[in-house]
Amino acid sequence: QVQLVESGGGLVQAGGSLRLSCAASGRTSSSYSMAWFRQAPGKVREFVAAIDWRGVSTYYSDSVKGRFTSSRDNAKNTVRLQMNSLKPEDTAVYSCAASRSYGGMNGDNYEYWGQGTQVTVSS
Secondary structure (H helix, E strand, O other), rough: EEEEEOOEEEEEOOOEEEEEEEEEEEEOOHHHHEEEEEOOOOOEEEEEEEEEOOOOEEOOOOOOOOEEEEEEEEEOEEEEEOOOOHHHHEEEEEEEEOOOOOOOOOOHHEEOOOEEEEEEEEE
């Protein structure tokens, strides 16, 4: 079992930055691939970024590529999402997820989910 807790959300003006963190606990959580997803009101859940268990390979959606950076510190069981040049359309609840294998962009491949943290970007 893996428990995930996100933090770092908040209200920021367009063009600003936020850094989200996802603290993982539980059995061998450092060996899981991790991802960030987001869901805005009235919209389907959207893939944002994924990172392999070593922190070597990352993948981003086209909508955030070049603005967001995912990283992980396995010694601290933490995954981070640095979000720069934020836009109002980035407003959503951001959730981290863990997969025992490579989860990729499909949320169905992730076995564990956090509760999410709200990110609001004002124009």
